[in-house]
Amino acid sequence: MKGKKRDYREDLMDEAVDRSEGSFSKGTRVLTNLPEGYEFVKLQKGNNLLDIIPFEIKSSNYPKKDKGRIAYHLFINVHRFVGPGEQHNFVCLTQYGKKCPVCEFLQANKSKLSEDEAKKLKPKQRVYYNVIVLTDNIKNKKISLLESSYFEFESKLKEEFQYKLNENNGIVPFSDPEEGLSVMVRGSERVFLGRTSIEPKKFDFVERKNQHSENIIDEAVSFDEFLNVLSYEEMFSLFHGVGEIEDVEEEDDDSEEEVKQAADHPEERKRREKTRSSIASIECPEGHVFGKDYDNYTACEECKKWKSCMEKFETSFNNDEEEDEDDEE
Numbered sequence: 001m002k003g004k005k006r007d008y009r010e011d012l013m014d015e016a017v018d019r020s021e022g023s024f025s026k027g028t029r030v031l032t033n034l035p036e037g038y039e040f041v042k043l044q045k046g047n048n049l050l051d052i053i054p055f056e057i058k059s060s061n062y063p064k065k066d067k068g069r070i071a072y073h074l075f076i077n078v079h080r081f082v083g084p085g086e087q088h089n090f091v092c093l094t095q096y097g098k099k100c101p102v103c104e105f106l107q108a109n110k111s112k113l114s115e116d117e118a119k120k121l122k123p124k125q126r127v128y129y130n131v132i133v134l135t136d137n138i139k140n141k142k143i144s145l146l147e148s149s150y151f152e153f154e155s156k157l158k159e160e161f162q163y164k165l166n167e168n169n170g171i172v173p174f175s176d177p178e179e180g181l182s183v184m185v186r187g188s189e190r191v192f193l194g195r196t197s198i199e200p201k202k203f204d205f206v207e208r209k210n211q212h213s214e215n216i217i218d219e220a221v222s223f224d225e226f227l228n229v230l231s232y233e234e235m236f237s238l239f240h241g242v243g244e245i246e247d248v249e250e251e252d253d254d255s256e257e258e259v260k261q262a263a264d265h266p267e268e269r270k271r272r273e274k275t276r277s278s279i280a281s282i283e284c285p286e287g288h289v290f291g292k293d294y295d296n297y298t299a300c301e302e303c304k305k306w307k308s309c310m311e312k313f314e315t316s317f318n319n320d321e322e323e324d325e326d327d328e329e
């Protein structure tokens with residue numbers, strides 16, 4: 001609960017200081033060189049009617065999804081606003097089975113960092129969509145781009161879709177260009193630090209007035225092509241604000257034992273193992289999967305086991321054992 005609130009604040013802060021992908025201009029960005037003519041949109045207060053347009057994956061940058069497949073969103077783990085001046089946004093490299101300088105730092109310094117500091121460095125789950133905004137007062141009917149957090153947008157969208165799916169087996173994928181459904185999102189106002197922002201509150205699916213042609217997929221931005229995936233060395237230098245890599249081991253072995261830095265004293269290892277085994281036996285009070293369904297449900301916000309669930313989630317995440325929880329449609 002405590003931690004959850006902080007996550008929430010962080011998102012709000014990003015928005016209040018206008019650091020969204022669309023307007024953020026210095027430091028490292030998640031997406032670079034996007035094609036001209038595509039603008040990021042924000043949700044409006046009240047009803048937002050959107051058609052989500054799928055895109056073709058055109059590179060090997062989309063973690064765990066193959067080139068040539070069609071996806072309706074990009075789901076990506078990002079270290080947000082880290083490094084000197086908190087100006088860098090890095091695509092987390094562990095998603096590609098590689099070592100990530102920020103995750104390494106986080107692991108190595110876990111005992112020294114405050115909960116806040118650790119939370120800030122931890123990768124955040126972000127989602128990106130191609131959308132056509134159909135809300136009445138917006139005339140623009142071309143494809144725009146929408147960025148949100150997985151927790152605030154995609155998990156709620158998915159939950160509603162799953163509900164509809166259980167209710168009616170005949171339902172089609174909502175993002176199908178020719179037979180899909182429009183998505184109605186209610187934007188609710190919230191105020192933080194005197195600034196107002198819009199929170200996606202309620203999701204529903206409604207019949208489309210007009211369908212699209214299959215060709216619209218070619219007009220959608222293939223986000224993966226524009227993902228700014230840095231090398232370990234580039235990210236290390238930017239994150240630590242140094243010109244060169246310091247003494248870090250070069251071998252490319254698996255992530256389990258990769259962090260052999262200051263934190264890997266026998267005492268520290270013992271402590272970690274103890275924590276690991278003590279959280280291994282916890283069950284989710286809501287009947288979901290402890291350490292896997294972390295932050296996926298509304299009940300997570302109030303959960304007393306939230307912190308240990310996060311720790312287990314992170315451990316498995318950093319060991320790259322998480323399953324592909326994110327199937328399309």
Ligand SMILES: [Zn+2]
Pocket residue numbers: 079091092093094100101102103104123
């Ligand atoms: Zn990382």
